[in-house]
Amino acid sequence: MQMIEDKAALYRFQKKHLCKVRGVGITLDVSRMGFPESLWTDMSPVMRGVFEAMDALEGGAIANPDEERMVGHYWLRAPHLAPEQSLSDAIQQTTNDVIAMADAVHGKEVVPEKAARFTELLVIGIGGSALGPQLTADALAGKRNKLNPHFLDNTDPDGIERTLLGLKSKLKSTLAVVISKSGGTPETRNGMLLAKAAYEAQGLTFAKHAIAVTGVGSKLDQVAEGEGWLRRFPMWDWVGGRTSLMSAVGLVPMALQGINVRLLLEGAALMDEATREPDVKKNPAARLALMWHFATGGKGERQMVMLPYKDRLVLLSKYLQQLVMESLGKAQTLEGDSTKQGITVFGNKGSTDQHAYVQQLRDGLDDFFATFVVVMQEYATPGKRSEVEVEPGITAGDYLRGFYMGTRTALYESGRPSMTILLDKLDAKSLGGLLALYERAVGYYATLVNINAYHQPGVEAGKKAAGVVLDLQKRAVEHLRGVGAEGMTVEALAEALGATEQIEDLTFILEGLAANKRRVKRVRTSTYAALS
Numbered sequence: 001m002q003m004i005e006d007k008a009a010l011y012r013f014q015k016k017h018l019c020k021v022r023g024v025g026i027t028l029d030v031s032r033m034g035f036p037e038s039l040w041t042d043m044s045p046v047m048r049g050v051f052e053a054m055d056a057l058e059g060g061a062i063a064n065p066d067e068e069r070m071v072g073h074y075w076l077r078a079p080h081l082a083p084e085q086s087l088s089d090a091i092q093q094t095t096n097d098v099i100a101m102a103d104a105v106h107g108k109e110v111v112p113e114k115a116a117r118f119t120e121l122l123v124i125g126i127g128g129s130a131l132g133p134q135l136t137a138d139a140l141a142g143k144r145n146k147l148n149p150h151f152l153d154n155t156d157p158d159g160i161e162r163t164l165l166g167l168k169s170k171l172k173s174t175l176a177v178v179i180s181k182s183g184g185t186p187e188t189r190n191g192m193l194l195a196k197a198a199y200e201a202q203g204l205t206f207a208k209h210a211i212a213v214t215g216v217g218s219k220l221d222q223v224a225e226g227e228g229w230l231r232r233f234p235m236w237d238w239v240g241g242r243t244s245l246m247s248a249v250g251l252v253p254m255a256l257q258g259i260n261v262r263l264l265l266e267g268a269a270l271m272d273e274a275t276r277e278p279d280v281k282k283n284p285a286a287r288l289a290l291m292w293h294f295a296t297g298g299k300g301e302r303q304m305v306m307l308p309y310k311d312r313l314v315l316l317s318k319y320l321q322q323l324v325m326e327s328l329g330k331a332q333t334l335e336g337d338s339t340k341q342g343i344t345v346f347g348n349k350g351s352t353d354q355h356a357y358v359q360q361l362r363d364g365l366d367d368f369f370a371t372f373v374v375v376m377q378e379y380a381t382p383g384k385r386s387e388v389e390v391e392p393g394i395t396a397g398d399y400l401r402g403f404y405m406g407t408r409t410a411l412y413e414s415g416r417p418s419m420t421i422l423l424d425k426l427d428a429k430s431l432g433g434l435l436a437l438y439e440r441a442v443g444y445y446a447t448l449v450n451i452n453a454y455h456q457p458g459v460e461a462g463k464k465a466a467g468v469v470l471d472l473q474k475r476a477v478e479h480l481r482g483v484g485a486e487g488m489t490v491e492a493l494a495e496a497l498g499a500t501e502q503i504e505d506l507t508f509i510l511e512g513l514a515a516n517k518r519r520v521k522r523v524r525t526s527t528y529a530a531l532s
């Protein structure tokens with residue numbers, strides 16, 4: 001990495017290369033990335049093609065060729081840019097409907113079956129249908145939420161039970177929002193069915209407490225319609241799960257919690273305007289993508305370590321993990337040639353990480369670049385508290401900024417690249433801007449390395465394989481039922497089911513059922529029988 005030893009020269013370099021988006025209060029500082037000054041000019045011709053591809057995408061091209069879909073998340077915050085009037089109308093109508101619905105819930109026009117008002121919000125979804133709402137719920141929570149958010153984002157029965165038990169006496173005043181673009185994701189379906197059972201166990205009708213966000217006509221949509229749920233909001237095939245926060249997927253939970261969704265959309269729209277700038281030096285998303293490209297050699301050679309110095313942003317790295325890794329982790333170029341692409345993302349929060357993995361970042365493997373996310377204003381309303389001084393003239397917040405600066409310097413001194421994203425303050429507008437910045441940087445980077453950022457074929461492979469395993473379980477249990485108390489060895493069972501190649505899976509299935517005292521017991525080593 002190209003270092004600038006002289007502090008005054010480094011300061012001049014930093015000032016020269018700062019990129020500010022004033023309307024959203026976000027500044028990108030790439031001065032510690034160790035790049036040559038010629039990079040912007042060298043990459044400008046390549047970036048022209050990248051900008052053209054983005055223009056085409058925003059204009060409604062089939063930018064996701066494998067799924068033959070348009071890619072329209074930028075229209076969600078600028079509906080007038082959608083390529084068809086019907087799409088603009090649908091976006092505007094949905095946003096208005098979501099806000100009106102949340103107002104009706106807050107104003108007690110929509111009330112639960114057996115309680116005076118809704119006070120809790122149970123969001124059921126996974127991946128792109130959970131990570132954004134989880135991030136915003138934590139980052140933008142007010143002193144008092146209009147509805148308090150809770151999440152079911154897995155098919156772990158213990159995790160689900162824990163959340164539902166936590167809600168127990170409040171379930172009657174809990175509004176469940178089930179979110180699934182496809183409407184067929186098993187984890188979400190399972191969470192919904194377990195939640196439904198909990199409502200019913202308390203004599204409550206789930207439908208009178210439930211809202212669906214899903215594709216029109218999906219399995220979930222049919223269930224919601226058939227059972228007469230409170231509301232259904234649409235999700236469109238031209239919005240990817242990992243970029244769906246600004247569709248009904250994110251707007252419904254955010255609006256119900258009491259977050260100003262219009263401000264979030266405004267921040268994203270402002271960032272979109274700034275990142276459409278064709279001059280690389282003035283375009284923060286282009287700079288970000290180029291920094292990733294420079295740092296990783298365009299081959300993912302370094303990992304992206306996210307270090308937000310803000311507790312409220314602790315979920316940012318999880319959110320970006322999906323956005324970046326599901327988008328960029330690809331095996332084929334756009335032409336179908338073999339490649340191995342991706343950038344590994346991890347992180348937690350500063351300065352907490354100082355006491356965990358920063359030791360390795362400073363002294364160990366040189367295989368990453370750090371991204372510090374720093375929020376200048378400590379509280380939403382500065383100057384309104386009498387601050388505790390932890391040392392004469394020094395507060396906890398001073399320490400937080402001090403640790404950021406200290407860690408940045410320590411990394412630089414050991415030749416480790418880092419960049420900083422500085423937020424003037426954290427609110428719906430700046431968070432909308434920050435997420436829009438990453439969305440576009442991911443899009444630009446994908447074009448730089450010539451891949452489709454908008455599909456996820458690898459995930460589908462795992463889902464199919466899980467389906468095969470569950471089918472094997474059903475057949476195994478059925479067969480053991482006909483065998484009697486003496487049971488069968490796993491080898492004999494595999495033979496009988498014509499599944500000798502799946503004997504490892506079969507063993508794990510039987511062990512899992514026996515461990516949970518469900519349907520199967522182990523009678524001897526490697527021998528199982530059906531539970532009577």
Ligand SMILES: O=P(O)(O)OC[C@H]1O[C@](O)(CO)[C@@H](O)[C@@H]1O
Nearest residue numbers: 127128129180181182185241459
């Ligand atoms: O919203 P859905 O269709 O339930 O999908 C949830 C998530 O599953 C994925 O397809 C990956 O399994 C993500 O891309 C998506 O965000």
